[in-house]
Amino acid sequence: MAKLILKNPSGGTRIVVQAGALDHIGEWIAEGESPPIVVVCTDQTVAELYGDRVVDCIRQHGIAVSLYAIPPGDASKSPSELNRLYDRLGELHVARDGMLLALGGGVVSDLTGFAAATWMRGIRYMTCPTTLESDVDACVGGKTGINIAAGKNLVGAFHHPQLVAVDPECLSTLPARDVSAGLAESIKHALICDAEFLAWHEEHQDAILAVESTTLGELVERNLRIKVDVVTSDEREHGRRAILNYGHTIGHAIERLFYYALRHGEAVALGMVAAAELSRMCGTLDDADVNRIRTVLAAFGLPTVAPQPLDVEQVLALTHGDKKVQGGKRRWVLLDGIGRTIMRDDLDDQQIRDAIASVNASSA
Ligand SMILES: NC(=O)c1ccc[n+]([C@@H]2O[C@H](COP(=O)([O-])OP(=O)(O)OC[C@H]3O[C@@H](n4cnc5c(N)ncnc54)[C@H](O)[C@@H]3O)[C@@H](O)[C@H]2O)c1
Ligand SMILES: [Zn+2]
CATH class of the missing domain: 3.40.50.1970 (Rossmann fold)
Incomplete structure (x- = not known):
């Protein structure tokens, strides 16, 4: 307990x-x-x-x-x-x-x-x-x-x-699909805060997917410690709390586009891949790390490619409506290696298009 x-x-x-x-x-x-x-x-x-x-x-x-x-x-x-x-x-x-x-x-x-x-x-x-x-x-x-x-x-x-x-x-x-959807947020916590926790997911993959209760108890507790730590440091999201939105700007746009036919966690998985690609474009994540992220998400039953072709312009337009827009500029939470984040507000629309295209069914 x-x-x-x-x-x-x-x-x-x-x-x-x-x-x-x-x-x-x-x-x-x-x-x-x-x-x-x-x-x-x-x-x-x-x-x-x-x-x-x-x-x-x-x-x-x-x-x-x-x-x-x-x-x-x-x-x-x-x-x-x-x-x-x-x-x-x-x-x-x-x-x-x-x-x-x-x-x-x-x-x-x-x-x-x-x-x-x-x-x-x-x-x-x-x-x-x-x-x-x-x-x-x-x-x-x-x-x-x-x-x-x-x-x-x-x-x-x-x-x-x-x-x-x-x-x-x-x-x-809980149906297996919803277990996987929840794991997206767990992987997100590992990606933004705790590289060792990502390795823990990889090591305990079988027990996690079997919903083995001791392993799941440990997983839940570690996640709550991370979330509590981040929220305690910045309750109203003036700064650090924004890292919890990793993968959520494009994720929310895709979620809306599919009119919620995707689970929240599934849309976030796609958003996290797109944000990893953006990080690679900005030079803060290397190819091996992007591939590792795709592999770990897929291993836990999460999509890394959209189930149907995406209209890239429509996704881009929806990201403009995201509430994390500040002073007309979107602030992107990117990865600075696994386990660390970096905020960027200088990305242009073409980079965002390319990131969305990287999870598009037609480009896979
Ligand atoms: N407030 C926050 O900080 C925060 C953080 C993350 C997500 N969210 C929101 O949470 C929502 C997604 O949550 P969710 O994935 O839990 O979705 P959900 O609440 O829709 O639950 C998913 C499905 O599982 C079923 N279900 C629930 N518990 C079950 C159980 N024990 N056994 C069998 N079936 C069960 C539900 O009936 C539902 O059909 C989104 O709207 C998202 O925006 C909010
Ligand atoms: Zn979420």
């Missing part, structure tokens, strides 16, 4: 990584200032698998609890689903002392966290991640939000969960 504390301006986030954590949630909530009601927000798939178990565990501690499920998938990170959730919170008379619990993947925690940030100008929430993507990334850091027609995650707020309870055993029911 691992316990990490993430310090942030609104207090600490207590993080527990523990097999069987789902059966302790009621106890952990009751240890603090007990809320009169907990609304467990989840999606329909996760509700079937774990909803009753979590609800029963909370109820056993004398806390009123209600289960609320959204349709699975990124399309649910929408203004209409947010409105439906607000309506439900209204029906349940959730007040300032109420609590939301996000049980599920990043879609559930982003939507629930944003509802918690805005309901009554901010109420407490906690996350119980059930996907690897969320275990290693989305469950901590305080970024919450929804997608709108103009772009992904464009409406949001910083709002930290009070408690994060990671139960790696939930990964046993």
Whole structure:
């Protein structure tokens, strides 16, 4: 079991990584200032698998609890689903002392966290991640939000969960495709911060892909330590936190282009390859490292070439809409060797086109 504390301006986030954590949630909530009601927000798939178990565990501690499920998938990170959730919170008379619990993947925690940030100008929430993507990334850091027609995650707020309870055993029911998608963020953390961690992925490939629980527990813990360290140093993304966006500018553009038919992690894998190519063009990454990145992503079941031909101009146009644009210039997170990053804001559109083309099906 691992316990990490993430310090942030609104207090600490207590993080527990523990097999069987789902059966302790009621106890952990009751240890603090007990809320009169907990609304467990989840999606329909996760509700079937774990909803009753979590609800029963909370109820056993004398806390009123209600289960609320959204349709699975990124399309649910929408203004209409947010409105439906607000309506439900209204029906349940959730007040300032109420609590939301996000049980599920990043879609559930982003939507629930944003509802918690805005309901009554901010109420407490906690996350119980059930996907690897969320275990290693989305469950901590305080970024919450929804997608709108103009772009992904464009409406949001910083709002930290009070408690994060990671139960790696939930990964046993996760489809292999979603395990791979989560590994993209784990590989991202290794690429930007920890070269030895990349080698660890390569060495433990079989155990990771077999979802071997001890190995996955170690993987989750190492990822959370990296994310907590980066977020603690720069909560509001004025500087260092931006490195977590490695692969995400082109990744988000590709994700939108495929209208979310790709998993977030799959789109990020393509974005990371493109960003590695950009790094090579800038002379900060050598051929062997770019090839190593492609190899490791492919070994973990992630795409390194788009599943269908990309319209390069369309991807380029979508990267212009990315919210990491500062003063009209996009800031690119590039790799300066494996395990280190460098920020560049002097890249021209032709370099970006070439990088996008490097993951295009027609150029493979
Ligand atoms: N806020 C952040 O810091 C942050 C970081 C990374 C990603 N994200 C966001 O997270 C989202 C992606 O998250 P995700 O990949 O977890 O997607 P997701 O929440 O859509 O979950 C993927 C699928 O897995 C199913 N599922 C979840 N847990 C399961 C389990 N234990 N067993 C079986 N099925 C299960 C879900 O129903 C869903 O169909 C994106 O919207 C991304 O923008 C946010
Ligand atoms: Zn991501």
